[in-house]
Amino acid sequence: MSNYFDYAATCPIDEEALEAYIKAAREFYGNTSSLHDTGTKAEVLLSHCRQTLADLLEVNKEGVYFTSGGTESNLLAIEGLMKAGKGNHMITSDAEHSSVKNSAKRLQAEGYEVSLVPLSKEGTIDVNELEKLMREDTVLVSIQHVNGDIGTIQPIKRIREVCDKWGALLHSDCVQSFGKVELNSIIPCLDSFSLSSHKVYGPKGAGALYINPSVSFQPFLPNGTHEAGVRAGTVNTPGIAAFTTAAAKSIRELHKRQSKIESLKREFLTALNDIRNHVTVVCESVNSVPIIGICMHGLEGQWVMLEANRRGYAFSTGSACQTGRGGFPSILTAVGLNEEEAKSFIRLSFSHDQTSEDILGIVDCLKEIVAEYAVLSSQIEKPAFYK
Structure with a gap:
């Protein structure tokens, strides 16, 4: 009998994902950036995982970047996309995960303006109020897909329509929706989105960020050598292999x-x-x-x-x-x-x-x-x- 009811916080690792982790840790332990055969072997596995995740999401693999999880993915997306635009304004909400809120506070400290769109009593974004907040200098709207506290689903397609009117980019934290609700209908509406491994029965310390390859942006940390320069630090190959295994299973089922x-x-x-x-x-x-x-x-x-x-x-x-x-x-x-x-x-x-x-x-x-x-x-x- 299961007495655990906190799966939105974290999930136990799936057995198939755990097996993938152990196999990758034992047999694909090379640094994916190393040029010797051991590193190349790990890079081939990493490339396979990237293609597999891209196929699951029906996106271009060139836009898939592996990260340490949802928090890092949100930070990299918001920092990169805000500084890619010519404006100074970002819109988000009080429903967002703390990683989005903290990224917004960091931008405010640097002189950017951040507006909060109100929610309805049903917990969804008030799209009319969002429209009122939009400005010529609005670069980015960041609205989660599913709320991690009360489970409400945001109207991403309608939010996209508003963004298109003003030429703003749209990022969504999809950590709580991936593997739980169908994403493929809303993914074309997004310029970027975040995923986390341990919310879909993968290991902790792995996740992914997708940024549409058509969006030109500067990485948060310059001169990185991993993940096409988008993030720094040696790639967690076993974690990514296990994450991909868990993600594929969650979509399959x-x-x-x-x-x-x-x-x-x-x-x-x-x-x-x-x-x-x-x-x-x-x-x-x-x-x-x-x-x-x-x-x-x-x-x-x-x-x-x-x-x-x-x-x-x-x-x-x-x-x-x-x-x-x-x-x-x-x-x-x-x-x-x-x-x-x-x-x-x-x-x-x-x-x-x-x-x-x-x-x-x-x-x-x-x-x-x-x-x-x-x-x-x-x-x-x-x-x-x-x-």
Whole structure:
């Protein structure tokens, strides 16, 4: 039985990916930039992985750059694309991953202007407001595809239409959508996008950035010798081989996995009915994004998380990259929650490998926590669902 419900934070490595990692580490250990046969052997594997990932994404392999993960990919894209343009203005949102926000802050410190487009109560970008923020000097719009805290899917095609009117570039953090939702229909809309290995059951420390080869840009660090000069540092060949293996499997099994996730989410929401007067599901929808955000009425989200951990269950209070300091995801206030409601937030994220038994287990855990709080609050009777 699986008690782990934090797959949006990281996934265990897939067995096929692990086997690919071990084989590459043992047999393809050369530096891909070395000119001897051992280095060439590693370079051939790296080239194969690049072509495989490009084929999965239906993009030109010349635009695929392997990185250490989503954070580095976002940094390289934003720095490169902003400085490729002639303007001084960038647009992003409060829903973004901390790597995008921190890159935007860095640009502001250098004198660039950054605007934040508001969100609707459904957690999606207000495209009309985006249009109002666009300017002649807007170089880049950076909007994630799927939010990592509440699982909302952004209208990338409509955002592209606005960008085209103003001649702006469009970057998207696709870390939480790759392998979970179909990307090929939105990829033609993007000038660049980011991927991460460990979100699709690959190893940590690997990821990818795609930048359309038609876009001319300067790398963040000059004079690099790896990845066509786009990033510095010896390439993680075993990690990339395992990432590519996991990515290929996730795309090959995409429809089967989507169906399973949708089924699990329906089961979860149905089983949650017993305590629906104690919880609010944030931006509720049953789609293939394996994320559900919940506000626990009157309870501190971190307390609920720790109580669940005491019972052997693992979930989070949002992205590990931005909530570890006792805060809460900024998207919660952006979609209209007040601070008290936001502090009651927990995030559960699912896996296609989980079962109905797992779902009932986590719901029973939440019921126990609600009931325990009711008892601690000196209520005379325990709720009817308490076991």
